[in-house]
Amino acid sequence: MTDKEISDRLQVALLAANRAGAFVLEAGKRGGHVLHRKQTNDFVTETDKLAEELIISIIKEHFPADAVFGEETGSSGKLEHGRWIIDPIDGTTNFFRSLPNYTISIAWEMEPFKPLVGVVFNPRQNELFWAGKDTGAFLNGEPIQVSKLEDHSQAIIVCVPPHRRHDLAESYFEKMKRIFLASSDLRSYGSCALELSYLAAGRVDGYYELCLGYYDMAAGICIVREAGGDFTSADPLTPFSDNRCDLVASNGLIQDWLFHMVQA
Numbered sequence: 001m002t003d004k005e006i007s008d009r010l011q012v013a014l015l016a017a018n019r020a021g022a023f024v025l026e027a028g029k030r031g032g033h034v035l036h037r038k039q040t041n042d043f044v045t046e047t048d049k050l051a052e053e054l055i056i057s058i059i060k061e062h063f064p065a066d067a068v069f070g071e072e073t074g075s076s077g078k079l080e081h082g083r084w085i086i087d088p089i090d091g092t093t094n095f096f097r098s099l100p101n102y103t104i105s106i107a108w109e110m111e112p113f114k115p116l117v118g119v120v121f122n123p124r125q126n127e128l129f130w131a132g133k134d135t136g137a138f139l140n141g142e143p144i145q146v147s148k149l150e151d152h153s154q155a156i157i158v159c160v161p162p163h164r165r166h167d168l169a170e171s172y173f174e175k176m177k178r179i180f181l182a183s184s185d186l187r188s189y190g191s192c193a194l195e196l197s198y199l200a201a202g203r204v205d206g207y208y209e210l211c212l213g214y215y216d217m218a219a220g221i222c223i224v225r226e227a228g229g230d231f232t233s234a235d236p237l238t239p240f241s242d243n244r245c246d247l248v249a250s251n252g253l254i255q256d257w258l259f260h261m262v263q264a
Contacts (some may be wrong), residue, residue: 021123051088085218091191100124105193107218118222129197131226146251147202155205196220200227206250
């Protein structure tokens with residue numbers, strides 16, 4: 001995979017994220033969203049579906065042979081030329097409740113779970129995060145890096161309870177309490193892609209969540225990696241899959257501590 005092939009796909013991802021962001025932002029202003037429940041506490045709106053169609057149409061215009069994995073449309077195409085991973089609105093509940101923390105998330109990879117391109121756009125706050133392999137990470141054109149914090153007692157950690165899997169709540173909250181007591185404070189913004197982008201920008205220091213879809217985090221982990229951070233599966237015996245990812249991520253300096261906290 002050449003630098004040009006990565007750069008070309010990054011430019012298309014930026015184009016698609018900007019266009020989809022403008023579309024979603026305008027739809028949010030109109031309101032009156034039609035909701036469909038996919039499963040417990042998992043919703044989709046017509047805007048999600050239309051935004052994904054828009055993103056895919058832009059990708060296919062430039063790279064018709066590439067495969068696509070979208071949250072709403074599933075998988076299509078052959079993997080020889082790489083795969084796009086799309087979450088048209090990460091944080092759908094925030095979107096239809098008019099909370100500003102929702103994003104358009106687009107990634108591209110040649111090998112499964114090793115994204116080479118990541119773009120995350122928060123249209124409500126006009127913040128565009130992106131990264132390409134070995135190019136660094138950026139916010140609105142300016143380089144970003146993870147925090148330099150080494151003392152976990154001063155860290156801000158994103159902990160997101162398993163709102164779609166209440167059967168996992170008791171175990172999760174035990175670990176969440178352990179992290180809370182050993183850190184400075186906790187946060188949860190309602191969009192994995194946004195939270196990972198905040199980690200990349202040094203706004204928070206660590207992240208722990210269960211039962212993510214790969215489309216939730218693909219772009220974000222690319223941005224975190226290029227910003228100098230680290231990530232891994234929360235369970236060493238359960239690698240990432242398209243349907244479930246249990247994620248621990250951090251600035252790298254507190255990665256071992258945070259991983260230990262969710263294993264203890």
